[in-house]
Amino acid sequence: MIRAGAAACVRRSRALPALLVIFWSLPALAGRSHAAAGLPAPDFALRAVAGPNVRLSEHIGQVVVISFWGSGCDACRAQLEALNQDFSRYQGQGLRVYGVEVADDQAAALHFARGTPVTFPLLLDPAKSVARAYDVDNLPMTVLIDRDGKIRQVVRDFNETSRRDCEDELRRLLAE
Amino acid sequence: MLEVPLPLARRPAGRCLTVKVAMLAALAALAAVPVAFAQTPAPAAAAAAPAMQSAGGDGVDAQVQSLKSDVLDLNRDLFVLEQELLYPANTQVAVFVSIDAGTFFALDSVQLKIDGKEVANYLYTPREVNALVQGGVQRLFVGNLKVGKHELTAFLTGKGPHDRDYTRGATLEFRKDIGAKYLELTITDDQSKLQPQFRIKDWE
Numbered sequence: 001m002i003r004a005g006a007a008a009c010v011r012r013s014r015a016l017p018a019l020l021v022i023f024w025s026l027p028a029l030a031g032r033s034h035a036a037a038g039l040p041a042p043d044f045a046l047r048a049v050a051g052p053n054v055r056l057s058e059h060i061g062q063v064v065v066i067s068f069w070g071s072g073c074d075a076c077r078a079q080l081e082a083l084n085q086d087f088s089r090y091q092g093q094g095l096r097v098y099g100v101e102v103a104d105d106q107a108a109a110l111h112f113a114r115g116t117p118v119t120f121p122l123l124l125d126p127a128k129s130v131a132r133a134y135d136v137d138n139l140p141m142t143v144l145i146d147r148d149g150k151i152r153q154v155v156r157d158f159n160e161t162s163r164r165d166c167e168d169e170l171r172r173l174l175a176e
Numbered sequence: 177m178l179e180v181p182l183p184l185a186r187r188p189a190g191r192c193l194t195v196k197v198a199m200l201a202a203l204a205a206l207a208a209v210p211v212a213f214a215q216t217p218a219p220a221a222a223a224a225a226p227a228m229q230s231a232g233g234d235g236v237d238a239q240v241q242s243l244k245s246d247v248l249d250l251n252r253d254l255f256v257l258e259q260e261l262l263y264p265a266n267t268q269v270a271v272f273v274s275i276d277a278g279t280f281f282a283l284d285s286v287q288l289k290i291d292g293k294e295v296a297n298y299l300y301t302p303r304e305v306n307a308l309v310q311g312g313v314q315r316l317f318v319g320n321l322k323v324g325k326h327e328l329t330a331f332l333t334g335k336g337p338h339d340r341d342y343t344r345g346a347t348l349e350f351r352k353d354i355g356a357k358y359l360e361l362t363i364t365d366d367q368s369k370l371q372p373q374f375r376i377k378d379w380e
Contacts, residue, residue, distance in 0.1 A: 045299040053284065055301045 035134040037152055041066075041145045042133035046100065046123040049113040054098060054123055057149070062094040063173045064145040068102045068136045069122075071112035079140040079158040084118040086170060093174045094147070098123055102131045102139060142166060146173050259318075267320040268356040271296070271328065272379060275308040277365040281342060281372035283308070284334040286361070288317055291326055295319060316361070321352045330361050332374055348376035 035042070041064070045055040056064065067083055069076035080099050087097040097120040101109040106126060113122045125131060134143060137156070144153040144166070153169050155162050263270075271288060283305050288296040296317040300308075308314060329347045336342030346361065358379030366373040 045301065047299065052302045053299050055299075055304070058301060058303055 035143060035151055035154055037154060039151055041143065041149055041151050042130075044125075044130045044133065046125055046130065048121040048123050049110060051121050054121055056145075059096050060149045061147050062096050063090075063147060063170065065095070065097045065170070066134070066143045066145070067097070067099045068131060068134070068139060068141045068143075069099050069112075070102050070139050071108040073139045075158045076140040077112075077116055079142065080116055080118050080122075082158075082163055083142075084120065086167065087118075087120045090170070090174055095170070095174060096120070100125050100130055102128065102136055144169055144173060147176060263318055263320055265356045266354055267322065267352075269317075269319055269321045269326075269352060270315055270356070270358050270379075271317040271330075271376075272358065272360045273308065273314045273316045273363075274312075274360060275305070275363045278305075278309045278363060278372075279365050280337050280370060281332075281363060281365075282335040283332065283363065285332070286316060287331040289329045289331075290319075290321070292329075313360075321357070323352055323354060325349065325351055328359060328376055330374070330376060332363070336372065337370060342372070344372070344374055346374040346376050350378075 041056060043055070043057045045053060047053055056066075065083060065086070067076075067079055069080060083097050083099075087095060099118065099120065099122040101113075101122065101124055106124065109124060116122070123130075134141075140158050142153075142155040142158075143151055144155075146152045152173060153166070155166050269290075273286060275283065283300050285297070285299045287294060287298075298316055304314070327347060327349050329345060331343065331345050333341070333343045348359065350357070350359065360377055360379045362375050362377065364373045364375070
């Protein structure tokens, strides 16, 4: 009787650390970002302001840049114009750029899109599903995706330094 | 490229999922062993490595390729098992989409509702539409339904004749019996009316 009780106690003492590890790791797993560098980029299909619908998974083998923008964000316009320069420079090397609208009403988004002279497609995400999948918490936010469809860099700002870093990473990705 | 899955063939009973997972893990571990050794060569062995690589390199490569092939086979079997577990044949219902001709309609999106509840909403790219026009069939939805009467409604949007925005619906009341139910949403050209035609019918 005493032996059985002792054995149960030992089993419980062994199980306890394992349970604690599981409980501690649960919040970390739940809060894990979907859009961290090294993870596969979440696929999406969206309507464009002008032109055909776009599905991300159709661009495996190309370097893709996704820039999240909102109509009330001045830095977004500057970011999109900077990306437009990169797009016209590296389009021939397999670069694709998409601007995805976030947290806007459709009329404001369309007005912003018409006033932003870019040659790459601007996409509408009325359900905000893509913004959620990429954990957009700041505007502008730029995601660089490599030719294998994996996220390589997430830039949550737009300034001279971030622009230079982004361009350097882009060149590296295109050279791979 | 569009996924064009075929109706699943029944697998022999008694194949255990856990055994497959264990085999997959073991194969993955085996495949990782040569890589792990290759990354950390001992100093003494490092000098002799080039000569040995040329002699035995081909054999190891062949083994690795064979293991990769086995892993892919197991992965496929696991996928089939997963599908069978998630959508048992008794309750399974699947909806396929096909386009015949498509001169009068450029497909943009399809929304599916079963018994008034949205079950699928798909946005098509030109590449996907092209694949359908060329004869591809897309499995748009697979799910489970109880035996009895049900209603399937499909709302289609796109560009109709004269490049006008076009939205149409098609409805089918069907009875789900014991056994899998396959339905097909077809988009055809009605040459007499010069209009597209949408129909839902039993998969043949």
